[in-house]
Amino acid sequence: MTDSRDEPLVLGIETSCDETGVGIVRGTTLLADAVASSVDEHARFGGVVPEVASRAHLEAMIPTIQRALKDAGVSARDLDGIAVTAGPGLAGALLVGVSAAKAYAYALGKPLYGVNHLASHICVDQLEHGPLPEPTMALLVSGGHSSLLLSSDITSDVRPLGATIDDAAGEAFDKIARVLNLGFPGGPVIDRYAKEGDPKAITFPRGLTGPRDPAYDFSFSGLKTSVARWIEAKRAAGEEVPVRDVSASFQEAVVDVLTRKAVRACKDEGVDHLMIGGGVAANSRLRALAAERCEAAGIRLRVPRPKLCTDNGAMVAALGAEMVARNRTPSDWDLSADSSLPVTDPHVPGHSHDHDHVHEVSKENLYS
Amino acid sequence: MLLLALDTATPAVTVALHDGEAVIASSSQVDARRHGELLLPAVDHVLAGAGLTLDAVTGIVVGIGPGPYTGLRVGLMTADTFGFALGVPVHGVCTLDGLAYATDLDGPFVVATDARRKEVYWARYADSRTRLTDPAVDRPADIAEQVAGLPAVGAGALLYPDTFPSAHEPEHVSAAALASLAAERLAAGVELPEPRPLYLRRPDAQVPKNYKVVTPK
Ligand SMILES: [Zn+2]
Numbered sequence: 358m359t360d361s362r363d364e365p366l367v368l369g370i371e372t373s374c375d376e377t378g379v380g381i382v383r384g385t386t387l388l389a390d391a392v393a394s395s396v397d398e399h400a401r402f403g404g405v406v407p408e409v410a411s412r413a414h415l416e417a418m419i420p421t422i423q424r425a426l427k428d429a430g431v432s433a434r435d436l437d438g439i440a441v442t443a444g445p446g447l448a449g450a451l452l453v454g455v456s457a458a459k460a461y462a463y464a465l466g467k468p469l470y471g472v473n474h475l476a477s478h479i480c481v482d483q484l485e486h487g488p489l490p491e492p493t494m495a496l497l498v499s500g501g502h503s504s505l506l507l508s509s510d511i512t513s514d515v516r517p518l519g520a521t522i523d524d525a526a527g528e529a530f531d532k533i534a535r536v537l538n539l540g541f542p543g544g545p546v547i548d549r550y551a552k553e554g555d556p557k558a559i560t561f562p563r564g565l566t567g568p569r570d571p572a573y574d575f576s577f578s579g580l581k582t583s584v585a586r587w588i589e590a591k592r593a594a595g596e597e598v599p600v601r602d603v604s605a606s607f608q609e610a611v612v613d614v615l616t617r618k619a620v621r622a623c624k625d626e627g628v629d630h631l632m633i634g635g636g637v638a639a640n641s642r643l644r645a646l647a648a649e650r651c652e653a654a655g656i657r658l659r660v661p662r663p664k665l666c667t668d669n670g671a672m673v674a675a676l677g678a679e680m681v682a683r684n685r686t687p688s689d690w691d692l693s694a695d696s697s698l699p700v701t702d703p704h705v706p707g708h709s710h711d712h713d714h715v716h717e718v719s720k721e722n723l724y725s
Numbered sequence: 726m727l728l729l730a731l732d733t734a735t736p737a738v739t740v741a742l743h744d745g746e747a748v749i750a751s752s753s754q755v756d757a758r759r760h761g762e763l764l765l766p767a768v769d770h771v772l773a774g775a776g777l778t779l780d781a782v783t784g785i786v787v788g789i790g791p792g793p794y795t796g797l798r799v800g801l802m803t804a805d806t807f808g809f810a811l812g813v814p815v816h817g818v819c820t821l822d823g824l825a826y827a828t829d830l831d832g833p834f835v836v837a838t839d840a841r842r843k844e845v846y847w848a849r850y851a852d853s854r855t856r857l858t859d860p861a862v863d864r865p866a867d868i869a870e871q872v873a874g875l876p877a878v879g880a881g882a883l884l885y886p887d888t889f890p891s892a893h894e895p896e897h898v899s900a901a902a903l904a905s906l907a908a909e910r911l912a913a914g915v916e917l918p919e920p921r922p923l924y925l926r927r928p929d930a931q932v933p934k935n936y937k938v939v940t941p942k
Contacts, residue, residue, distance in 0.1 A: 457802050690766050
């Protein structure tokens with residue numbers, strides 16, 4: 358066993374949506390996970406307002422870094438690198454985090470790693486269940502994405518198998534919650550009501566599950582419309598809407614498709630591990646059904662605790678630590694935020710070809 | 726004393742070093758869409774040009790706008806983080822004041838920058854060091870009376886000749902002017918504002934009245 362002190366100590370910054378996250382990890386060990394959320398400021402708008410999120414990130418950044426350092430009990434001087442979400446996400450929001458990370462890395466003289474938000478959602482599971490098996494199948498579900506990804510090395514190879522062709526799963530939860538007047542965000546409240554409802558009460562459609570449909574893509578727009586129509590019909594007839602049953606039946610339709618396709622992808626690709634991440638992975642029914650189906654299929658399921666599933670800085674730090682451990686090329690000082698960074702780019706390497714660049718420089722200084 | 730000044734509230738990405746006596750290095754690039762990419766390399770370049778490293782800096786000066794938000798935040802976040810990492814104070818300076826300082830005008834004039842959406846950020850000045858009004862955001866036609874007959878500087882003035890017929894340079898703020906102004910005020914014992922952004926507008930956000938009914942009529 359190597360001394361854990363040898364593992365890279367990395368601080369990660371996440372600002373792709375409405376959470377200002379700063380996490381610190383040592384290798385695969387979580388030391389701090391500080392998050393400031395502006396979710397309450399968005400609630401009355403029924404969705405995340407990009408400008409509100411960006412303003413909140415600027416306000417929250419330094420206090421959140423301070424809190425993370427304090428929680429971890431480490432000194433910034435001891436860090437081996439600074440990681441930051443370079444994309445995908447809200448452009449203006451990402452740019453606040455990227456600006457902070459660049460300035461911090463520069464001021465501390467540490468290498469900078471601009472990393473992919475989606476790969477971070479996968480890598481965070483290392484903090485919970487240890488090193489990722491290679492390959493890992495990952496189902497990422499949140500308000501911004503719904504994807505099936507296969508990764509043989511989280512720092513260099515992430516292959517998309519399928520994704521939503523319309524709404525993200527979390528978006529569908531938000532929209533149905535709005536139709537039911539349950540407020541924003543929709544995920545947690547629908548999960549709560551669904552616990553007291555009957556998931557079989559109403560049969561809602563399962564999108565893209567026909568024999569000719571793409572095996573790994575998702576569609577939630579038809580489901581959303583179908584649920585809204587059902588509710589409107591009840592209201593038009595002057596009947597009370599059974600919120601619990603609607604919530605349970607809608608949720609069942611979503612998680613049924615997600616887990617069915619994820620398990621199928623594992624079988625097709627001969628992968629015996631499934632990782633589920635993203636905000637929707639906090640959904641209790643998704644976790645339960647995935648556990649049931651994986652068990653039946655002989656697949657080992659890895660789902661991090663809910664706090665690590667939603668956006669946070671620890672996931673960024675986890676991927677950053679892996680970048681350091683695997684000697685990946687740091688990003689350049691001109692790193693920019695890329696709101697549509699492809700999922701196939703786990704990080705944004707710099708143009709300086711020598712990946713030991715930072716190391717070399719410090720060695721020179723040592724002898725000069 | 727070594728001040729590092731930066732401003733990203735206008736299309737210019739501008740950085741300067743001031744040693745308390747004079748500006749010793751500076752850089753300005755105009756590219757409204759690449760503040761995020763350009764700022765850190767510019768800081769690095771300016772420091773290298775002066776043969777210094779960031780840890781020699783004793784204070785940060787940052788333009789607090791008003792200016793288009795996304796770019797404005799790049800400078801403020803960078804300044805805040807430098808201040809935090811180095812343990813040095815971060816001073817805010819109104820970006821319009823930096824533009825005014827660079828004019829050397831000693832009579833009344835107006836500074837106006839481009840606020841997009843057919844509006845300008847603007848303020849009136851008695852001379853290059855004295856602002857008379859709070860920075861505001863308005864349509865040029867709506868302030869024509871208030872600025873009539875006054876010389877004007879800044880990209881917002883150059884953009885709307887109907888309202889600002891005697892508009893001239895400088896078009897954008899320079900960190901060199903910002904640093905010199907800050908150094909002068911600090912030397913005079915004047916307290917500079919907190920490095921908080923001057924947005925002047927509330928965030929655009931519509932409160933959805935209700936969800937859209939999907940049942941066909
Ligand atoms: Zn996410």
